[in-house]
Amino acid sequence: MGRYLLGVDAGSTVTKAVLFDVTGAEVGQAARRVPHRYPRPHHVERDQDELWEVTCAVIREVVAAAGVRPAEVAGVAVTSHGDGIYLVDERGRPTRPGILSLDTRAAGLVAEWERAGRCAAVLPLSGQKPWPGSPVSVLAWLLRNEPDVLARTAYALPCKDVIKQRLTGVVSTDPTESSLSFTNVHTQEYDRETLRIFGVEELFGLLPEVIGSHEVAGEVTGAAAEQCGLAPGTPVASGAHDVDCGAIGMGTVLQGQLAIIAGTFSINEVISDVARVDERWNARAFVVPGQWMNMALSPSSAANLEWFATRLAADAHAGRPFGFVEDDLRAVESSPGDLVYLPFLFGSPYPVDASAAFVGLRGWHERGHLVRAVMEGVVFNHRHHVDALRDGFDVTDIRLTGGAAGNPRWVRMFADALAAPVGVSPVREAGALGCAMLAGIAAGVYADLAEAAAAVAAPPAVCEPTPGGVARQEENYRRYQRVVERMTAVWAELG
Template identity: 25%
Template sequence: MRGPLILAHDIGTSGTKSSLVRPDGTIAASESRAHATHFPRPGWAEQQPADWWDGVCRNTAALTAKHSELRSSIDAIGVSGHMLGCLPVDSTGEALRPSMIHSDCRATGPCETVRNRIGQDAMYELTGNILESRSSLCKVLWIKANEPDVYERTTRFLQSKDYIVGQLTGSYDSTDYSDASHAQWLDIRTKSYAADVFVELGIDPAKFPCLFRSTDVVGKLTQEAARALNLPTGIPVVAGGGDGSCASVGAGAVNIGDTYCCLGTTAWIAATTAEPFIDRQRRVFNVLALDGENNGVFGTVQAAGRSVDWVMGLLGETDFARFDDLLAGAQPGSEGLIFLPYLEGERSPIFDPNARGVFFGLSPVHQREHLLRATVEGVSFALRSVLEVMRESFAVPALRLIGGGGQSALWQQMLANVCGVAIQTLSTRSADATSLGAAFAAGVGVGLFDGLPQATQTIEVTEERPADASLADRYDTFFRMYQDLYPQLKPAFAQLRESLEFTL
């Protein structure tokens, strides 16, 4: 395990992973720790920043204990983290409240305020992102309106990876273009803070951190952090990036037109473009790439892997080694059972926080295997609905596949069949893409690579699964039914939300 090595920390929705990455993209060693998400009220989702840092410290300590020789081999530290958060910190970097995370959609009132004062179309045109209650901008407004003492004490509003960078370097004054653009804090064309929007909404622009490319070195490991991690002081730390943009790099999707799918707790399809992709129906959104130059167009399925985890738990299945066997126990189409994977509302292409999960078509013929297969097919239909938006503007002959769900051979083939594209698996482990992106950004920052294209040259397509044409008609039929269900249920979803709020 001789150097150089890059230490990458990935702050995920369900846990923190720390990996030692070689410049060729292989993982020398990794450690993971779970952390909790708290749901104090319907629509709320929070995490404790101390849990993220505890995971970073414990993971790194475990790595150094098992591989003591690595301590002097680490050339740089990179961090990725879940996006669309909102964490207020004071001048010392202390968190003033739990962090709202991406699935928190409490800020419906502030969202209406922005819609009325700025306009939905104007916000999308300016930021490249859909105005919704999950927006970090709306979360800032929620804090200002509901926790004014917290707002007044706030020195900086941060994303998850920014807090960890602060813990490592002692400076809580950096964010990168990927996180800031997705937060709806930026004019996506000028790549500067949307100052006019802040002024109109009464938000203090001084409460936001300095902007950097993800590859920029923003500090070095402090003595205090080095003690906590059992590492030498002075290791360079880069600004890092949002998990979606880091995953794009880890998938090797750094050139214009590269398209991939991530099957994780949240799933998405993303493509690299030279300019923001402005969809007049506002079904997809834009995030600046780690290089601060290119753009990523994304369509996100909010509760993809979460839906699969939920139904597996419901069925009493804790051994995911049985996943493919269970999936194979039902035929394509699940005997007419269709699942809408809206357990946490939905993002692309409908952007409706009121939407909820639905099994449609249940009958006595349906068994455990049908429930699982319908859930996985429902997530695949949701991803196809995203892909259809992109196909209106450019061809997508194949999708690179990353994320934990990508380890299932049957899900790979199902996704190919549902979407009608070839699914490509990569030479790197599908679950490591986000960590690789964070590591490669750090490697560029300290000169191990000339740029991200060079860093990703070792990522190769190792297998391609073409779509099974014999299943196209069947899946097309069920996909059309899937698409027809949401418009009919939309009013009922809104009524349900109102009823729940009334009874609280």
């Protein structure tokens, strides 16, 4: 049996291949960007062939750089951004460019469904309401606007599954991805009624076979092996949605554990042994049958600081990404936090077209005040989601990963704002490690998820809240809530 496991993480902007040994130690990684295309306003797409070429390139690079023989790779798994949709024909060839979860072309259609009561009707059945990037929303838009494309299409797949199909020649998905739009929340199986509610039942035949996340979905074909440099016959696990893999990779595998992923999206998720439905979160299938990953999320997290750095601090950002943050924060450390930032550059958790804003900005504010407000605004949006999950579940342990986890001050803000210890995993590539763990189970390296987690366990560094910090962040969060409440009418008018 091989001594290494390969996790491929195809994010919304960067695709990474990360090689681990069976103890979870990273032995190499390679990464490349896959550009977005914006053919029209609100349309965010990518070329499927280019995605495959980049995936092959990073796999070849990481195996070569690590000095590992292809035969030493025991198993492979792929994870990717969820939602959106990628369409292929019977031969696995694209029938149109892939549509990412950042795409909002279906916003008007979802608004129609909301007014007609369809979103409320589907909630108790599927455990979630659709949003513009949901697979069902995008498919319904395509049925209305591109019926000729759907007529040529054999399968509607998540991003990771088009990569998996090219690796193995087998079309399939896994429970975490199938539950993004199309399954019954209680049975965790496909349910035609979910499509009928939205008037797209005729598309049921596009849904792929569901194979368990840690089961073998296929093997690397000879043709794929020539392209990506793996050995023919290498087992490929079914894999999982990136938010599930990220949670697994940071050791969040038990009921009641809450994972916070602070990246492009504000992702907050807790595992449960029961299906509990609420419009404040999505109740989706976890990688373990009979368990659920309950996700409260919005596209409003650490990407706000990246935007700030590139647009408003380009001089300090150049050559030293985010290095200016600590200097700026230290310069205003003794100043009061009287500035509010609303982190809604790319969307929000509210039922209006919310936008980002600084509120309370004055001439005496320094750049450090703005940096701190941006970081706090991101934390407060996460808290909005975490408070909802705490209402529904007994949260026993909180862990943080993503861009915010690399800054100790930001981690402290999370601990103080949540008034709870926050563990930061030392694993830098949690998503890739999580899917590599699934590959290990599929290949027989580990017996199950519990054994895999124990084998690669790395204790988190725990940041404890401070009494003064908790009181300060509670006051600031209440101010933030008041601003959001008063801005709702303004956003509605502008929208």
